[in-house]
Amino acid sequence: MNIQIFFQHFINGLSLGALYALIAVGYTMVYGILKLINFAHGEIFMMGIFFTYFAISSGMPWWLGMAAGIAGAALLGMLIDKIAYKPLRNAPRISALITAIGMSIFLQSLAIVIFGGIPKSFRGVYPEFFNKIFIFGGEVVEKRGREIVINATRVPNITIITFVVTLITFLVLWLILFKTKTGMAMRAIAMDTKAVALMGINVNQVIGLTFALGSALAAVGGILWAGKYPQVWPMMGFIPGLKAFVAAVIGGIGSVSGAIVGGVLLGLIEIVSVGLFPQFAGYRDALAFVLLIVILSFRPAGLMGKKEIVKV
Amino acid sequence: MDKKTLNNKTQIILTVFLILLVSVLFWSAEKNLNSYLVRLISLVGLFGILATSLTLVNGVSGMLSLGHAGFMAIGAYTSALLTMSLPQKEASFILTGVGFPLNTDLLSNVPFFWATIIGGIVAAIFAFIVGWPSMRLAGDYLAITTLGFAEIIRIIILNWNKVTNGALGLKGIPSYTTIWWSWGWLLITLLVIGSFAKSSFGRALRAIRDDPIAAKSMGINVFKHQLLSFVIGAFFAGVAGSLYAHWLTSIDPKPTTLGVMMTFNILIMIVIGGLGSLSGAVIGAGLFAVMSEFLRFVESDISLFGLEIAGISGMRMLVLSGLFIVVMIFWQHGIMGRKELTWNNTYNFLRKLTKGGNKNG
Amino acid sequence: MAEKTKETVLELDNLTMKFGGLTAVGDFNDKIKQGEILGLIGPNGAGKTTVFNVVTGVYKPTAGKVKFLGEDITGYPPYYITHFGIARTFQNIRLFKTMTVLENLQASMHHELSNQGPDRILKKWGKEPKRKQKLWFWRAALKLGYFQKEREQKEKAYRILETLSMQRFADEPAGSLPYGEQRKLEIARALATTPKLLLLDEPAAGMNPSESVALMELVRKIRDEFDVTVFLIEHDMKVVMGLCERIIVMDYGREIAKGLPEAIRSDPKVIEAYLGEEWKDAEVS
Numbered sequence: 001m002n003i004q005i006f007f008q009h010f011i012n013g014l015s016l017g018a019l020y021a022l023i024a025v026g027y028t029m030v031y032g033i034l035k036l037i038n039f040a041h042g043e044i045f046m047m048g049i050f051f052t053y054f055a056i057s058s059g060m061p062w063w064l065g066m067a068a069g070i071a072g073a074a075l076l077g078m079l080i081d082k083i084a085y086k087p088l089r090n091a092p093r094i095s096a097l098i099t100a101i102g103m104s105i106f107l108q109s110l111a112i113v114i115f116g117g118i119p120k121s122f123r124g125v126y127p128e129f130f131n132k133i134f135i136f137g138g139e140v141v142e143k144r145g146r147e148i149v150i151n152a153t154r155v156p157n158i159t160i161i162t163f164v165v166t167l168i169t170f171l172v173l174w175l176i177l178f179k180t181k182t183g184m185a186m187r188a189i190a191m192d193t194k195a196v197a198l199m200g201i202n203v204n205q206v207i208g209l210t211f212a213l214g215s216a217l218a219a220v221g222g223i224l225w226a227g228k229y230p231q232v233w234p235m236m237g238f239i240p241g242l243k244a245f246v247a248a249v250i251g252g253i254g255s256v257s258g259a260i261v262g263g264v265l266l267g268l269i270e271i272v273s274v275g276l277f278p279q280f281a282g283y284r285d286a287l288a289f290v291l292l293i294v295i296l297s298f299r300p301a302g303l304m305g306k307k308e309i310v311k312v
Numbered sequence: 313m314d315k316k317t318l319n320n321k322t323q324i325i326l327t328v329f330l331i332l333l334v335s336v337l338f339w340s341a342e343k344n345l346n347s348y349l350v351r352l353i354s355l356v357g358l359f360g361i362l363a364t365s366l367t368l369v370n371g372v373s374g375m376l377s378l379g380h381a382g383f384m385a386i387g388a389y390t391s392a393l394l395t396m397s398l399p400q401k402e403a404s405f406i407l408t409g410v411g412f413p414l415n416t417d418l419l420s421n422v423p424f425f426w427a428t429i430i431g432g433i434v435a436a437i438f439a440f441i442v443g444w445p446s447m448r449l450a451g452d453y454l455a456i457t458t459l460g461f462a463e464i465i466r467i468i469i470l471n472w473n474k475v476t477n478g479a480l481g482l483k484g485i486p487s488y489t490t491i492w493w494s495w496g497w498l499l500i501t502l503l504v505i506g507s508f509a510k511s512s513f514g515r516a517l518r519a520i521r522d523d524p525i526a527a528k529s530m531g532i533n534v535f536k537h538q539l540l541s542f543v544i545g546a547f548f549a550g551v552a553g554s555l556y557a558h559w560l561t562s563i564d565p566k567p568t569t570l571g572v573m574m575t576f577n578i579l580i581m582i583v584i585g586g587l588g589s590l591s592g593a594v595i596g597a598g599l600f601a602v603m604s605e606f607l608r609f610v611e612s613d614i615s616l617f618g619l620e621i622a623g624i625s626g627m628r629m630l631v632l633s634g635l636f637i638v639v640m641i642f643w644q645h646g647i648m649g650r651k652e653l654t655w656n657n658t659y660n661f662l663r664k665l666t667k668g669g670n671k672n673g
Numbered sequence: 674m675a676e677k678t679k680e681t682v683l684e685l686d687n688l689t690m691k692f693g694g695l696t697a698v699g700d701f702n703d704k705i706k707q708g709e710i711l712g713l714i715g716p717n718g719a720g721k722t723t724v725f726n727v728v729t730g731v732y733k734p735t736a737g738k739v740k741f742l743g744e745d746i747t748g749y750p751p752y753y754i755t756h757f758g759i760a761r762t763f764q765n766i767r768l769f770k771t772m773t774v775l776e777n778l779q780a781s782m783h784h785e786l787s788n789q790g791p792d793r794i795l796k797k798w799g800k801e802p803k804r805k806q807k808l809w810f811w812r813a814a815l816k817l818g819y820f821q822k823e824r825e826q827k828e829k830a831y832r833i834l835e836t837l838s839m840q841r842f843a844d845e846p847a848g849s850l851p852y853g854e855q856r857k858l859e860i861a862r863a864l865a866t867t868p869k870l871l872l873l874d875e876p877a878a879g880m881n882p883s884e885s886v887a888l889m890e891l892v893r894k895i896r897d898e899f900d901v902t903v904f905l906i907e908h909d910m911k912v913v914m915g916l917c918e919r920i921i922v923m924d925y926g927r928e929i930a931k932g933l934p935e936a937i938r939s940d941p942k943v944i945e946a947y948l949g950e951e952w953k954d955a956e957v958s
Contacts, residue, residue: 037452087641093451094376094587098579099640101378105576106633112626238572242463245456253452282471289460296453297445512783512823519769519780526767529729531755531784531866588771650771 008153009275010268015159015228017267018166022221023244024251024259025173026214032190032254033210035093039100040080041218042241043107046234048073048219049122049226050115056125070219077215078208086204104238111234122230130227132157158227169220170260176213177256186210190254243270243288250295252305261304266291323655331499338491350491351559356601357494358555361501363581363593365548368505370579371588371650372514373541374521376455378575379442380549382462383435385469385570387550388557389476391431392485394422395558400484407480408473424488428497428554435550436543438465443542447535462575469565481564482557489559497555498594501548506590508544517541573629577604580636585646592648599647607631679706680742682870682902683728683759688737690723690926697723699926701737705870710896710903712917714910716946720926721906722764725872729761730754742869744794753790757798760868762859764875764906770848774839774858777847778830781865786822833864836898837891853884857891864899871895873905877912885909889916914938922946 023045030038052069056062084103088096134155177183185206188196197203251262274284342350369377398420413419442461469476508514516537519527524534557563567573585596607628681704688701698720705711713721726732728739730751739747769777834840837857877885896903907913920937922930924946937943
């Protein structure tokens with residue numbers, strides 16, 4: 001395989017990785033403060049896409065539709081926490097975990113009932129310039145009387161937009177986490193919930209905002225995802241959600257930078273592997289889990305995770 | 313009021329009597345009820361096996377394993393590939409043809425009993441391989457890892473066309489599962505897992521569930537015990553998978569058939585029944601099957617007060633999962649909590665009822 | 674008449690435990706004799722519980738050796754070491770909360786049914802070899818000939834509960850016991866493992882003066898009736914001075930004083946480490 005093709009895979013992998021990173025950060029933030037795997041996060045991702053789809057289809061300008069999708073997802077995240085997770089704050093971890101799984105299935109079923117199970121096409125939802133493709137390098141050859149380019153690197157606009165938006169989003173996230181009081185509260189709760197409550201901070205409110213923030217990030221990821229893979233259906237969030245969670249664990253659950261690293265790494269490995277070994281393309285989803293098991297075997301706390309010292 | 317204990321002999325006699333009673337009921341059910349209901353009763357039996365085996369792993373040992381459906385799938389495919397006859401296999405494997413050694417006579421037309429056992433054993437072997445690196449992981453990591461393994465199994469099944477026929481699945485599996493097979497296996501499951509759970513081994517598992525560090529310090533080899541419990545659970549999941557395959561007569565690697573949805577269904581059963589109770593598991597399985605069938609009506613067209621309300625597919629799962637969340641929030645205990653339905657409990661319960669009546673009367 | 678020399682139950686040989694750059698325990702040495710009640714005291718964070726954790730196999734020491742009854746047991750996992758005969762209680766109560774008091778004790782006897790440890794050592798101490806142990810596991814699970822053993826274990830458990838005056842709680846869930854009884858259950862549970870050496874981590878924590886006195890009597894009673902050696906960590910100076918026959922004092926991971934209670938009481942290094950407060954209380958007793 002030549003360098004052009006490898007570079008193509010690299011760019012694709014990086015772009016997929018950015019999407020995984022966006023979703024993974026949401027998982028890791030919720031886990032950091034609640035020690036809960038929010039299995040429903042993948043469904044929030046899916047709902048964000050559906051909200052955007054219906055917003056734009058009903059006539060809103062695309063940028064407003066996207067904002068509606070993100071806002072809708074954020075609200076949904078807060079709602080889920082309030083209804084299902086808050087009552088179980090003091091319950092054993094297994095109960096909260098099982099409830100999260102239940103919530104995930106509930107949302108999938110809800111989407112099937114409301115939106116129907118048949119996949120809808122997302123083509124044409126976004127304005128045309130999203131779909132333009134830039135072509136780098138390569139050679140122009142003649143084939144059957146037409147000129148086509150081979151061995152080039154094709155970079156769709158959506159990929160460039162993905163990179164730009166992801167970077168901006170993470171910059172905003174950094175600003176929120178490190179330059180605002182609420183962000184500081186979020187980081188503090190991740191370290192010691194009880195102490196923070198004693199400091200007069202409304203813990204439940206901050207937790208709700210964390211859910212909102214994580215869900216918004218997932219929705220951004222969803223919007224970009226739909227531009228890249230223009231098909232929406234109710235169960236579309238399950239596998240990406242699972243993979244994003246795997247990415248968060250690989251990077252070190254609870255660590256935002258770990259989630260970003262894990263997400264990007266997973267995206268790269270997934271695309272490059274399939275590029276190098278196209279005969280195993282059907283197994284690509286399994287790759288994430290294989291990677292998870294391998295990494296957890298050597299670094300039980302993830303790549304950038306801290307070892308939890310249990311007092312005996 | 314002091315608790316009376318029935319002596320062992322009485323308990324055994326009561327149990328035997330119960331088994332005979334149930335057998336008679338089943339025999340008459342087979343004769344008199346329509347085949348739909350009969351099939352439902354067999355389904356409850358194999359759901360009971362799934363719920364009981366998951367209770368051993370989740371409830372008694374405290375390990376949140378989300379991979380049960382994966383072991384079920386292994387049991388289902390293994391046994392189906394063994395019991396199907398060569399012509400049946402060739403009818404299914406239209407794209408790729410049957411792979412070696414499944415196209416041999418040795419591995420076809422295997423009797424149902426042995427095929428089921430082999431299905432369970434293969435599932436147990438996989439559980440050993442999967443469990444070995446996973447047991448050291450704490451609760452949440454174990455959950456995601458087992459879920460991941462179940463997905464890997466499903467993806468392998470989806471892609472290994474020569475052996476599993478990939479996305480097309482296996483069709484025309486002989487319909488061997490009857491009430492007797494499924495409830496017979498349920499009896500075996502209850503005897504084995506019940507015996508383990510009541511023994512010192514069961515106490516060790518519960519100790520590990522309550523505090524693994526203390527358990528280690530009291531001399532319990534936590535890793536080995538967890539692994540063993542995981543493998544036993546997987547064996548019976550494989551058995552149930554085999555029963556399911558021969559009940560459904562066609563299986564495929566869709567997540568709704570033998571994937572995450574199935575694991576979730578089993579979770580519903582054990583949560584409703586009571587996490588940690590084996591009798592609760594069976595009760596939960598029964599309730600789930602009944603509720604699930606009963607809820608079919610929300611998916612079909614209904615006329616309410618003269619209005620025609622069109623059925624919405626997927627409504628059933630919505631109601632079930634909604635119900636599940638409600639149960640988890642308000643009634644985490646489930647029906648049995650951690651207690652078991654024993655002859656002693658029932659006897660004392662009845663005594664309390666009658667005593668209470670006498671007191672006031 | 675010559676006094677029989679007591680055998681050394683536990684020998685700690687230049688024990689060192691480092692966590693990254695922090696030396697939690699440095700060059701800890703001691704020989705504990707059969708039947709002793711040895712106290713380990715020191716300010717918070719001195720490394721006392723770490724010593725316990727190393728002895729019981731929870732941590733593997735960075736350097737040094739732990740020898741039990743003449744055998745080097747350094748680095749063996751906790752469940753081996755319990756089977757060998759060293760049991761411990763925890764500073765923060767770690768009972769099996771959903772199980773009854775009796776079941777807590779029975780669970781601690783489970784190790785008698787499963788194989789733990791190299792055959793060579795097991796044979797030396799007259800314990801059953803691995804192969805025979807393995808058989809017990811299956812017999813227990815399948816209920817063959819198991820009832821006798823189960824009955825024996827139950828009787829032993831009741832005897833322990835009676836010694837600690839806890840038999841009335843036998844069928845209560847451990848989590849529902851009052852605090853003082855929970856602390857006693859910690860000790861009962863450790864006793865159920867049939868130890869030769871009992872490590873008690875702050876057994877008097879949270880107890881009022883009359884409870885502490887009862888505890889001291891209890892520990893002596895246990896030492897005499899169950900023929901165990903006791904190694905305990907404690908902050909309550911009345912208990913330490915009244916109960917311990919010998920005391921080791923730690924600070925910053927190292928031993929700063931060792932000897933009989935009277936000597937320790939007036940040792941200036943010890944007084945300095947504790948800054949006098951608790952010391953004054955102890956002198957009154």
